[in-house]
Every structure is written in structure tokens, then in C-alpha cells.
Ligand code: ADP
């Protein structure tokens with residue numbers, strides 16, 4: 001059975017964009033061949049606060065379960081040491097020149113300014129290890145991650161050619177089309193958990209009804225007044241997209257007041273069952289710990305032979 005791997009970085013709190021664009025499609029295919037991980041190691045590549053990272057990872061762990069991903073193998077990347085071990089071996093195969101060409105590295109290191117972490121530079125190698133450990137042949141990623149999957153592919157081919165065939169060579173594929181949700185305050189940018197926990201344009205999965213209402217009420221629109229999709233009116237288009245992705249319909253709505261009220265109701269009823277399940281899980285931490293411990297154990301089992309083969313091939 002081919003395994004499917006998907007990682008999400010606890011670099012912020014999960015948003016409605018993450019739910020509709022990622023968790024929903026992940027839920028649709030969350031069977032025994034799906035491995036869904038929280039990439040806490042990736043979150044260490046940028047300046048971070050240890051207690052904040054821990055809180056975010058815990059919240060996200062509960063939210064993955066609460067949004068219906070439990071049928072998959074759920075795990076936390078740092079609980080499966082093979083990711084770090086293989087990453088080092090691949091650093092011995094990757095070249096500094098190709099890492100320096102990664103667009104995300106250039107962009108993020110420019111943003112960080114001084115004291116860029118070495119892990120930000122080697123991050124694509126860790127990502128290659130994530131992929132190669134699970135033998136995924138196809139990796140569904142957005143355009144921003146395509147270059148990293150191509151690097152993983154180059155590294156796999158180079159390793160196989162130099163040391164013997166150990167890895168399945170992965171290929172980037174287009175992800176199943178999920179909704180693409182834009183920021184409510186700046187609708188030309190996608191809603192992102194990395195925008196910060198107090199960003200008014202982000203709806204977080206744990207926002208209560210009042211907070212959702214307030215954020216939607218303040219969402220940027222325009223002066224046209226007409227409830228219809230229009231590339232020149234990204235704010236209103238986004239509200240209609242959100243409404244429909246949450247099971248509502250904009251047909252017959254007149255005026256932005258009515259649209260916003262319909263969006264609020266649809267989002268609140270989308271989030272309610274997740275929040276209810278989240279509270280149940282928060283009251284039963286032992287169960288959550290058990291689920292992630294079992295997930296990590298399964299990952300260790302699945303990845304051990306791949307790591308062992310790579311170590312043997314490279315001469316350890
Ligand atoms: P973020 O930008 O929120 O930090 P990531 O880049 O870590 O999110 O992506 C995590 C997953 O969520 C990916 O599958 C990505 O495609 C999806 N995703 C992130 N933001 C959105 C959005 N605004 N709309 C739809 N899907 C999104």
C-alpha cells in the first residue's frame with residue numbers, strides 16, 4: 001500500500017484556511033495509509049519561544065483529532081527520531097549550492113535579517129527525510145513547496161545512484177483542489193496561521209461565535225454593493241467562497257450585511273462541532289497522549305527499515 005504523508009508546522013494557530021484547504025481534504029482520505037504529522041522540528045527554523053511552541057503543538061494535536069483526522073496515523077515529528085537521523089545522512093548527499101538556491105530560504109532569511117539559523121538553510125533536507133522515510137511516490141504540495149520536493153527528488157536519485165537503491169524517488173503533484181481562503185483584512189493575501197495570533201484577518205478554529213462575527217463584520221469589501229464573484233473585488237469573492245465552502249449559498253442574498261451575517265452563521269456552525277470535540281479531548285489528555293504515542297510507534301516501525309537501509313548503504 002502506498003503511504004501518504006502530510007505535515008503541518010505549528011508555526012501559529014490553525015485557521016479556517018488550514019481547515020478548508022488542508023484538514024478537510026486530509027480528512028477525506030484519512031485511512032490507514034495516511035500519515036499526518038505535526039512538524040515541530042520545522043518550527044525551530046525561525047526565532048521561537050519554547051513555551052509558545054509547546055502550547056501550539058498541543059493545541060494543534062487536539063485540533064487534528066477534533067477535525068476528524070483520527071483514522072489516520074497521527075504523530076509529532078520530533079517523536080520519531082528517524083526524521084533527524086536520516087536528515088543528517090541526506091546532508092551528506094545534498095550540496096550547499098542547491099540549498100542556497102531555495103527561494104523560501106532566500107525569502108525567509110531576508111525577513112529574519114541577522115542570526116539566520118543554520119536549520120533554516122538545511123530545512124529542505126529535513127523535509128526530504130520526511131518524504132523519503134515514508135516512501136511516498138507522489139507528494140501533493142502547493143507551488144511554494146514544489147522546489148523542495150524537487151530537491152528531495154534530486155537527493156533521492158543522487159543517493160540511489162551513489163550508494164545503491166534505497167529510496168523511492170518522489171514527485172510533486174497538484175493537491176486535490178481544496179478551497180483557497182484569503183485574509184479577511186487583506187483579501188489579496190491568503191489567510192495564514194503565520195500572520196500572528198491576533199491578526200484580525202484570520203479566523204482561528206477556536207474562535208467563538210462573537211469573535212467570528214466581529215472579524216467577518218470588519219472584513220474588507222468594496223463599494224459595489226453587489227453580492228457576486230469578481231476578480232476585481234477579492235474581499236466579497238472570498239466571503240462567497242467561505243460561505244460556499246462551509247455549506248451555505250450566496251444565492252438571493254442582497255447587500256453585504258446579509259452576506260456577512262450568512263458567512264458568520266455558516267462559519268460558526270462549521271466550527272462548533274470541532275470546538276465541542278476539542279473541549280472533550282482537552283478534558284481527556286491521557287487519551288490524546290495515547291493516540292500520538294501509538295502514531296509515533298507506528299511511524300518508528302514503518303521508518304526503521306528505510307533508515308537502516310540508508311545507514312548500511314552509506315557505510316555506517
Ligand atoms: P499557513 O500559511 O497557514 O502557515 P502552511 O503554509 O503551513 O499554512 O500550510 C498548511 C496547509 O494549509 C497546506 O496544505 C496549505 O495548502 C493549507 N493552507 C494554508 N493556508 C491556506 C488558505 N488560506 N486557504 C487554503 N488552504 C490553506
Ligand code: NA
Nearest residue numbers: 011192193194
Ligand atoms: Na506558513
